[in-house]
Amino acid sequence: MTLPEFFGCTFIAFGPPFALFVFTIANDPVRIIILIAAAFFWLLSLLISSLWYALIPLKEFLAFGVVFSVCFQEGFRYIIYRILRSTEQGLHAVAEDTRVTDNKHILAYVSGLGFGIISGMFALVNVLADMSGPGTMGLKGGTELFFVTSAAQALSIILLHTFWSVIFFNAFDTNNYIHIGYVVGSHLFVSLITLLNANELYTTTLLINYLVTILTGVLAFRVAGGTSRSFRKFITCQ
Amino acid sequence: MAAVNLQASCSSGLASEDDANVGSQIGEAERLERPPRRQQPRNNYGSSNQDQPDAAILAVPNVVMREPSGPRSSRLPGGGGGGASGELEEEQGLKYGAQHVIKLFVPVSLCMLVVVATINSISFYNSTDVYLLYTPFHEQSPEPSVKFWSALANSLILMSVVVVMTFLLIVLYKKRCYRIIHGWLILSSFMLLFIFTYLYLEELLRAYNIPMDYPTALLIMWNFGVVGMMSIHWQGPLRLQQGYLIFVAALMALVFIKYLPEWTAWAVLAAISIWDLIAVLSPRGPLRILVETAQERNEQIFPALIYSSTVVYALVNTVTPQQSQATASSSPSSSNSTTTTRATQNSLASPEAAAASGLRTGNSHPRQNQRDDGSVLATEGMPLVTFKSNLRGNAEAAGFTQEWSANLSERVARRQIEVQSTQSGNAQRSNEYRTVTAPDQNHPDGQEERGIKLGLGDFIFYSVLVGKASSYGDWTTTIACFVAILIGLCLTLLLLAIWRKALPALPISITFGLIFCFATSAVVKPFMEDLSAKQVFI
Numbered sequence: 192m193t194l195p196e197f198f199g200c201t202f203i204a205f206g207p208p209f210a211l212f213v214f215t216i217a218n219d220p221v222r223i224i225i226l227i228a229a230a231f232f233w234l235l236s237l238l239i240s241s242l243w244y245a246l247i248p249l250k251e252f253l254a255f256g257v258v259f260s261v262c263f264q265e266g267f268r269y270i271i272y273r274i275l276r277s278t279e280q281g282l283h284a285v286a287e288d289t290r291v292t293d294n295k296h297i298l299a300y301v302s303g304l305g306f307g308i309i310s311g312m313f314a315l316v317n318v319l320a321d322m323s324g325p326g327t328m329g330l331k332g333g334t335e336l337f338f339v340t341s342a343a344q345a346l347s348i349i350l351l352h353t354f355w356s357v358i359f360f361n362a363f364d365t366n367n368y369i370h371i372g373y374v375v376g377s378h379l380f381v382s383l384i385t386l387l388n389a390n391e392l393y394t395t396t397l398l399i400n401y402l403v404t405i406l407t408g409v410l411a412f413r414v415a416g417g418t419s420r421s422f423r424k425f426i427t428c429q
Numbered sequence: 430m431a432a433v434n435l436q437a438s439c440s441s442g443l444a445s446e447d448d449a450n451v452g453s454q455i456g457e458a459e460r461l462e463r464p465p466r467r468q469q470p471r472n473n474y475g476s477s478n479q480d481q482p483d484a485a486i487l488a489v490p491n492v493v494m495r496e497p498s499g500p501r502s503s504r505l506p507g508g509g510g511g512g513a514s515g516e517l518e519e520e521q522g523l524k525y526g527a528q529h530v531i532k533l534f535v536p537v538s539l540c541m542l543v544v545v546a547t548i549n550s551i552s553f554y555n556s557t558d559v560y561l562l563y564t565p566f567h568e569q570s571p572e573p574s575v576k577f578w579s580a581l582a583n584s585l586i587l588m589s590v591v592v593v594m595t596f597l598l599i600v601l602y603k604k605r606c607y608r609i610i611h612g613w614l615i616l617s618s619f620m621l622l623f624i625f626t627y628l629y630l631e632e633l634l635r636a637y638n639i640p641m642d643y644p645t646a647l648l649i650m651w652n653f654g655v656v657g658m659m660s661i662h663w664q665g666p667l668r669l670q671q672g673y674l675i676f677v678a679a680l681m682a683l684v685f686i687k688y689l690p691e692w693t694a695w696a697v698l699a700a701i702s703i704w705d706l707i708a709v710l711s712p713r714g715p716l717r718i719l720v721e722t723a724q725e726r727n728e729q730i731f732p733a734l735i736y737s738s739t740v741v742y743a744l745v746n747t748v749t750p751q752q753s754q755a756t757a758s759s760s761p762s763s764s765n766s767t768t769t770t771r772a773t774q775n776s777l778a779s780p781e782a783a784a785a786s787g788l789r790t791g792n793s794h795p796r797q798n799q800r801d802d803g804s805v806l807a808t809e810g811m812p813l814v815t816f817k818s819n820l821r822g823n824a825e826a827a828g829f830t831q832e833w834s835a836n837l838s839e840r841v842a843r844r845q846i847e848v849q850s851t852q853s854g855n856a857q858r859s860n861e862y863r864t865v866t867a868p869d870q871n872h873p874d875g876q877e878e879r880g881i882k883l884g885l886g887d888f889i890f891y892s893v894l895v896g897k898a899s900s901y902g903d904w905t906t907t908i909a910c911f912v913a914i915l916i917g918l919c920l921t922l923l924l925l926a927i928w929r930k931a932l933p934a935l936p937i938s939i940t941f942g943l944i945f946c947f948a949t950s951a952v953v954k955p956f957m958e959d960l961s962a963k964q965v966f967i
Contacts, residue, residue, distance in 0.1 A: 231912050
């Protein structure tokens with residue numbers, strides 16, 4: 192049972208991001224490089240937040256570390272925004288597919304996906320390694336939903352990071368402070384809500400997080416220029 | 430051991446006239462790149478080769494330019510001012526650069542994947558019980574200081590072996606003892622492909638508890654090994670050769686992980702990246718001498734030592750013996766003979782190919798070659814490209830070519846003065862032509878001149894780092910190392926695009942990798958474990 196669970200959870204968490212990667216990123220070398228660079232920046236933010244977590248004497252309160260980690264991540268999102276915008280002309284020259292720079296949302300999307308994938312991986316990869324056996328959760332205490340909810344949460348975080356980056360980059364381009372506030376606020380909110388997972392309130396946290404994910408997705412869709420009409424056209428393949 | 434060598438090509442730079450046009454429009458990347466570009470010919474070992482074809486061309490700067498620049502600027506909209514074709518050309522270089530970064534990412538990732546998968550599934554490679562001869566101290570004392578000293582001593586011994594071997598190789602190469610070198614390489618790849626592969630197969634079967642009889646195992650080993658020897662040392666499909674090289678590198682990395690004591694492995698990684706820095710960059714560094722000598726002799730470096738992203742089989746090598754002597758004896762910048770071609774810039778200058786002179790298109794009769802052949806384009810550098818425009822029905826260019834070939838000698842004489850005065854301009858100019866024409870060919874061979882080579886040693890030590898990190902059982906450390914190494918490789922390739930000379934690929938990547946490995950396992954891991962135990966997502 193452990194191996195099917197491993198594959199199931201892997202595909203839940205990384206199936207959609209993998210599909211996004213294959214269909215939108217993998218064909219363009221520049222996008223792959225930006226994706227990896229974004230992942231690297233997320234790693235740096237994680238490094239700083241764990242240094243912070245290790246140095247301050249408040250280890251009992253995970254919430255404290257979470258808040259600072261969210262702040263550092265958003266800070267690094269801003270840094271990568273600055274870097275991408277300042278190298279945009281260079282990128283334009285380099286990019287084979289000029290859409291990368293013609294449509295500003297692509298850069299945002301790619302770096303967001305990089306953030307999301309690496310964050311999802313870091314959150315889940317050791318859990319997945321434990322999942323593949325020989326033991327499993329739920330036989331002696333604990334809940335057997337542990338793995339599935341972890342995978343579902345990881346998926347929501349990956350998608351959220353992608354949406355957040357799209358909104359965030361556009362917000363800085365248009366000086367839309369409400370959107371910036373929304374990104375930071377909803378990131379904090381989602382991360383703090385997951386603190387309830389420790390009490391096994393999975394329905395609440397999953398429902399709320401997926402609600403936020405859908406809301407953020409809709410917002411990102413609108414920011415990227417989508418309307419309900421274009422969505423309908425997309426659904427009906429016109 | 431560890432030189433990355435951007436083959437050539439990547440178009441170097443802006444012709445001086447174009448600077449004014451380019452001005453403000455170019456992005457920072459280009460701006461960064463320009464100053465080094467000016468000194469390029471001095472840094473470039475192959476400059477003697479590169480200057481030649483250009484020399485002939487530069488004499489007539491404006492003729493060919495006109496036609497190609499039109500369609501090109503529409504092809505790359507917003508390249509920042511269509512007139513600035515130097516810029517276009519630079520974009521091309523970086524563009525292919527980006528492609529080649531990926532072409533290296535894939536094999537490096539595959540090699541690491543093989544090593545990490547092996548480490549995690551076959552416990553044999555995870556524990557050290559037998560030691561290499563070179564590491565006499567076995568780190569069995571529990572005291573950290575003793576471990577530290579024994580790791581240091583071990584790595585110093587190992588490094589001195591590496592240094593001696595490298596110098597031996599250089600001396601043999603300088604003395605043209607090719608047979609000895611080939612024998613040496615064949616012997617070592619024979620050992621890897623047969624003995625170590627057999628060990629690997631045995632442990633693999635044991636780990637998965639699969640019974641296999643000796644005849645079958647021998648048959649598999651024989652086929653695998655012989656095909657490998659053939660494709661590495663003789664010829665074979667490019668993919669197959671690359672696959673074998675990756676496997677050999679992974680196997681070697683596994684050997685290091687298995688037989689080096691734990692802290693010695695880390696110390697060796699640090700030491701080898703420093704050695705790499707010295708060997709490639711210092712003026713008398715052995716690897717630098719190797720690369721230089723190979724370029725002077727218009728040869729490839731041995732395929733068993735280098736992974737190259739592309740191979741050009743149909744090679745043109747028009748260097749006559751006395752010319753190669755001339756280039757060998759004189760300093761690169763002073764030799765101006767016209768017939769040296771860009772053959773060095775291709776990944777594979779195999780003797781057979783040179784003999785296959787059906788493709789030989791010496792500068793003396795460029796018009797006889799009517800092939801629209803990318804490999805020829807790749808090898809020939811300038812003259813052929815002007816020729817291409819001829820093929821495309823550019824009457825002006827055709828006239829130019831005729832005139833050009835008729836007045837070749839005169840031009841050369843004139844050029845020799847110009848070459849010396851405006852060398853950087855020449856190199857840039859010629860590349861401009863070439864890259865301007867290349868995209869119109871629209872077939873993949875056109876890119877073959879732009880192969881990147883990465884020493885197998887780099888593969889090995891990247892994989893050692895990642896494999897060692899994964900042997901502690903923490904996947905986040907492995908991923909962090911992987912990302913850090915790829916970013917380091919990216920930065921190295923960026924520097925390569927800026928400096929255009931052979932660069933050591935290990936220092937940046939290994940430094941990043943080591944930092945992230947230790948930082949992740951010491952600092953990040955506890956934090957992430959707390960988070961994932963409580964299912965908190967950040």
